[in-house]
Amino acid sequence: MSWDKKLINQANKIIKQYPQKRSALGPLLHLAQSKDGYISDDSIEVISELIGITEVQVKSVSTFYSMYKQEPTGKYLISVCKSISCEISNSSDVIKKVQEITGLNNNETDEEGIFTFEKVECIGACGGAPAIQINYETVEGMTPESTESLFNWLKENQPKVIVADILQEKFGGTRSFEWGIKDNSGTIASVPGFQNFNTVGESK
Amino acid sequence: MNEMVKINVNGIEIQADNNKLLIEACEDSGIHIPRFCWHKRLDPVGMCRMCLVEVDTPRGKALVPSCTTKVTPNLVVDTESEVVKKAQEGVLEFLLINHPLDCPICDKAGECPLQDQTVSYGPGESRFVEEKRHFEKPISISEIILLDRERCILCARCTRFSDEISGDPLIEFVQRGNKTEVNTFPNEPFRSYFSGNTVQICPVGALTSTSYRFKARPWDLKATTSTCNGCTVGCTVELNASQNKMLRILGVDNDSVNQGWLCDKGRYNFEFLNNQSRLKESLEKVNEKFEIISNKDLINKLKNKILNNENKVKFLLGTNLTNEEYAAFNEFSALISKSKSDFYLSDDYLFNGYFEKNISLATFNNLDTADTIVIWSEDIKENLPILYLRVRQAVKNGTKLIILGHNNSTLKDIASDFYSSDIIDENFELKVQPENLKNLKDAVIGKNVTAIIGKSSPYQNKKSLDLLVSFLNENSNLSLLNSFSKGNSFGAFQNLDSVKGLPDLCKDFEEDLPEVLFIVGADPIGSSVLTNKITSILEKINCIVSLDLFIHQTNELANYVVPMNSTVSEKEGTFTNIEFRSSKINKITPSPGKALSENEFLSNLLSSLGKSTDFLSVHELNTKVAENNFNQVNKITFDELDKPSNFDGIISGKEVNINCTFFIEDKSLYYVGRKLYGDSVTQRNSQSISILGSKKYIQANLSTIKTLDLEAGKCYIEQNGLKLSSELIINENIPDGLIYFPINRRNFVKYNFAEKINISNISNEDILSVQ
Structure with missing residues (x-):
């Protein structure tokens, strides 16, 4: 085994x-x-x-199920929402930007294994559209400009733990609503963060 | 409970079973609703939406799939309304988006539900102009099954069959949306004994078999219904031939027997019929070599041999003859010799069975109504595959299953109790009295029990079986299937005056060697564990006449070899199955070369001997068989069996003439058994499945392998100068300390299983040097 x-x-x-x-x-x-x-x-x-x-x-x-990946993903899985709320809030510009920066098509991983890019259906952040996820940690209210700085930051720092709240604070725009629970633990890999499976980061 | 209720279909009032699905109820009343995914013998899924019909609901008319809607009283259904038609056109237009229009090169064309229903219900044209799906084509998902994925319409018939019916779900949908395809796991091929059924029920040409692919067009095929004589289940089959060549066997839905299914051996083990090496002329051995001899000369020579040795003519018969031929041999032997003759049947598992008057005989349908099924026999999946499916089906519907012996481990998962090495020793003797097995007792006492009983191994002593059967018979309402598994064994038991086994042959011939031995369709040297003994006996016999399809290890010793017709498709007759159900075997292809049917040969021989023959034709013989038969109400004449009311066959009573007196006395040190695929002479000559029975292997569990200081992998098996290379495979279902030998592998029977066999791993250097 x-x-x-x-x-x-x-x-x-x-x-x-x-x-x-x-x-x-x-x-x-x-x-x-x-x-x-x-x-x-x-x-x-x-x-x-x-x-x-x-x-x-x-x-x-x-x-x-599309969240079970069939191929190795990069260190950061970039999921950009293309559903209706995000689309009418110009998610296509965000998508264009991501593709421009990474040079990736849908469901592709770069050669260095840093980024995997995917377009996804609704990730439940319509109020803060357009939204984007890094390793399943959501950032809302993105613009092409904030997307660029997000990527620059990711490339520069290559953080081990991705935390939604930190991303939101640094790069996010309008939030759908104040998230009830402070999510400070984040994820440590390009898979959903589950306490059971040791994929969440250490809480701060 | 089932109740007939009134429903209204297309303005006509019909009576329908309120337990049935709408699609089936309509079908029963002659109203056909088109469908792809729904199949009578599979659970409904509502996958294809082709069977949409309009029903009245409190909120007005609604489209519902008739394959997932049950009949309810006063249901009003419209199967032909404009809305339904539009829905059907829509469904078909969608299905044809990705389905290639390659009908001219597709095997299914001409008998394709998609093609037919597109003509009947389709929109006539498509608005789809984009590129269709493309896949690598075809991929082989097993040695015998090919898959063209772009043709698949995702009805899930094949995947449901392999999950629900055969219980080996090795194919499944993978991916999703418009990427969905049927596939196997990499390196885990669809090696199912029942895989051919998926080809048959595929409503498009996605699944094809290597055996039939590109061989014929359906409209060129001749067809006849017949009975498979591969094992004692006797499945109803449709034989397809074109230009006098057998091309395909299909399963026919006989509700009492195979319910439409076939095992792959029954389905594909016919290709030997067309094999070039089949015997076409009679042969005589001259100076250790076979030379062609005319049938006339042969008969003359045999005549003299027989006239000089009237009482010294014996018969060793195979199990693939028809009832009529067994009757012919019986008659023949009575006419040429003054004393009653014994017939030896070539089956190691033969014993006297349980046919006493106080034990009632089971039918397959008893399995469905029984509270408990008790099995102690050789592996039914390997030897009676369709019975295995019937048992699975019964258990699925709530029947309890109790298994004794180390065989049948494939049913372990669904059995409530599996009594293996704790209860039964390595020679299949009970270590505990049956009444001391609490679970068995609870499941049996006062219940309806159907038991499948037979020898688990050629070496098994029947004492423990006796114990079990008498326990069951005393304590339950028992019906019993004697699980002799080979061909038309039951026809032999009924139509020969006295049937004996191979141990009897050895004993009898050692005392009194026959002068002339007829060996008919039997290869005991290639298949019996008594092969060494039998070889030495046969070598001493002056005149051996072999009637067979091929030259094999046994008739290489013969003096005369006579080509025969095969029971698969070259003769007419009747077959008696394990339930004593008789059904018809039909002819669709002509005799190859100068081959005869057994009764033609015998009557020629008899008339040369100057004896009157009253069984010149198979019809006369059939009349005789029917007259002799136990069931005098429904005689098993051809005319009766051809009646549609007797489609399921006629249960013909249980008078049998098995007179085995000797058995193999040695205790086996090994666990031996027969696998479905083997090295039989017919399988070896059937191209598409020949490879399946040729791989040599032995099995043991990991701890046994470790105890013996061995490793799984290549090994040598050695005893008395016979050294074969084989594979040692881990199988955790084999009890501790036992090594399993599938005895229908080439030369495996030559080992003496009562003595130690040396097994040693082949080292890597050896493998390299062999290569």
Whole structure:
């Protein structure tokens, strides 16, 4: 098995929470992603063995959901919203800017493995459109100019932990609403931040 | 509960089963609703939207998919309204957005639901001008199945079949949206014993088989319904031939037997019929070499042999003859010899079975109504694949499953109890009395039980089976299937006066060697664990006459070899399956070369002997078979069996004549069994599946492998100078300390499993030097 003991233990803990093993598939895929940054075929084999379904069934689920990445992503996953609210607030300019800076098309990763660019559907920040996510940490009220400075900052500092509130403070514009919970922990990889899977940054 | 209710379809009132889906209820009343994804034997998904119909709802008329809508009383349905037509046109226009219009080069064209329904319900033209989806074409998803993904309309029939019915979901949808495709996991091919069914139920030409691809157009095919004689299940099949060549076998939905499905061996193990190496002329061995001899000369020579040795003529029969041919041999033997003759059947798993009057005989449908199914037999997935599907189906519908023995581990996941090495020792003897098995007791006492009982291994002593059967018979309402798995074994039991096994043959022939031995469609040297003994006996016999399709290890020892017709498609007759259900075997292709059917050969021989023959034609023989048969109400004559009311076959009673007295006495040190695919002479000569049975391997669990100081991978198997290279594979379902040998691999039967066999890993240097 290509998973170490610690990861297997963690997986077994997750599996135990469900009456049927196969129900743990979703969280296990996140666990796999926390390991590699994407769902590798090796991980699929491990998961299939752990929960007793075939590899291709795991593959089927993992390729259906777009947040399970099928290929390694860069250090920073840039998700720009292209849904209606953002679109009418000029997200296409933001997208154009991102593409200009990174030179990437949709779902591409640069050669250095720093940026992955994707266009996504609604990320739930319509009030603060246009919105953009760095490693799933949301910044609202973006303009092409703030996008440029955001990228300059990312390139220069290459921060390990990305925290939404910090990004918002530095580069964001209008906010949809005051977020109830201060999100200070952020994420440490280009995967969603889950406390369970050790993908959140340390809280400040 | 099922209840007939009134519904109104297209203004006509019909009676419909309130438990059925609308699409099925309409079908029953002759109203066809177009569909792609819905299949009678699969769960509905409502995937394709082709079956949209308009129903009246409290909020007015609404379009609903009829494959996910159940019949309700007074439902008003319109299947042909303008709205429905528009919906159907829309669905088809969408489906044809990406479906290539390559019908002229597509195998499905001519029998393609998409093509047919586009003609009947389609819009006539498309507004789509953009580029269609493209995929690499075709990709092989297994050794025998090919997939053209751009043709796929994502109906999920194949993926549902492999998940729901065969239980080996190795194909699934991957990706999503307009990128969705059916595929396997990399390096995990769709190696299912039932994969051919997906080709048959695919409503477009996306799935094709290597066997039939580009071989014929459907409108050129001749078709006839027949019965598969591959195992004792006796699936109803449709034979397709063109220009006198067998090209395809399809499953036919026989509700009582195979319900439309076939195993891949039944489906593809016919290609040997067209094989160049098939026997076409009679052969005589002259100076250790076979030379062609005319049938007339052959009959003359045999005549003299038989006349001189009237009581010393014996018969070793294979299991692939028709009832009529068994009856013919029976008659033949009675006519040429003064004493009653025994027939030896080439099947290592033969024993007297459980046919006593106080044990009632099961049908497959009993599996569905039973409270509990108890299995102790050889692996049914390997040897009776469609019975395996029926068991799975029954368990899915709530029947309890209890398995004894180390076989049938593929059913372990759905079995409530799997009694393996804790309860049963390495020679398949019970370590515990059945009444002491609490779960078994609870599941059996006072319940309806259907048991599938047979030898788990050629070496198994039937004592423990007796214990189990008498326990079940005393404590439950038992119906039993004797799981003899080879071909038309049950026809042999019914139509021969006395059937014996190979251990009997060894014992009997050692005492009294026959002068003339007829070996008919049997290859015991290539398939029996008694091969060494049998070889030495056969070598001593003066005159062996082999009637067969090919030259193989056994008839290489013969003095005369006579080409025969194959039961697959070259003769007419009847077949009796494991439930004693008789059905018809039909002919669709002519005899190759000078091949005869068994009864033609026998009647020629008899008339040369000056005996009167009253079984010249297969029809006369059939009348005889039907007369002798137990079921006198529904006689199994061709005429009766051809009636549509007898489509499911006729259950013909259970009088059997098995008289085995000797058994293999050695205790096996190894766990042996037969796999579906093997090195049989027919499979070897069927191109598309020959490779599937040729790989040599043995299996053991990891701890056994470690205990023996071995590693999984290439190994040598060695005993008494026979050294074969093989693969050692880890299989955790094999009990501790046992090594599993699939005995239908080339030369594996030559090992003496009662003695130690040396297994050693092949080192890397050896592998290199071999290469």
